[in-house]
Amino acid sequence: MKKILAISTSSPFDGQKIRDALDTTLIYAAIDQNISWLLLDSAVLALKKGQSAAHLGLKDHFKAIKTLEIYDVEQVYICEQAKAKYHLTDDQLSVNVITLNKPQQQALIQQQDFVVTL
Known part of the structure; x- marks a missing residue:
């Protein structure tokens, strides 16, 4: 089984980039691959509870993030600096x-067979 890491760096309000990363992660999980997801910079905001993008005319992918648990995606990583920058606590995150x-991020990347940046 290959180790695959999806990396997100874009805001959840920047088009469909977070949704594409989520879909990619779920597809790999569905075919029993060892998939991880690393959220950097403003991408960490995608995991904040109680958000909606409907008022911006974007598809609401915030609820879909909870499906990571259904697909047994347990390796979701976030950047320590981004977490501090946006004043996020673990209790505020949806997963x-x-x-x-x-x-640690560099070490994680080095351990992967494939890295996909979305």
């Missing part, structure tokens, strides 16, 4: 995450 600092 369980593992917070990584920069060296």
Whole structure:
């Protein structure tokens, strides 16, 4: 089984980039691949509870993020600096995450067979 890492760097309000990353992650999980998702920069805001993008005319993918649990995607990582920048706590996030600092992120990337940046 290959190790695959999806990386998101864009805001959840920046078009469909987060939705594409979520779909990619779920597809790999559905075919029993070892998939992880790393959210950097403003992408961490996609995991904040109680959001909606409907008023912006975007598809509401915030609820779909909860399906990660259904597909047994347990390796969701977020950037420690981004988490601090946006004043996020684990209680404010819609799924369980593992917070990584920069060296840990680099180590995670090095461990992967494939890295997809969306």
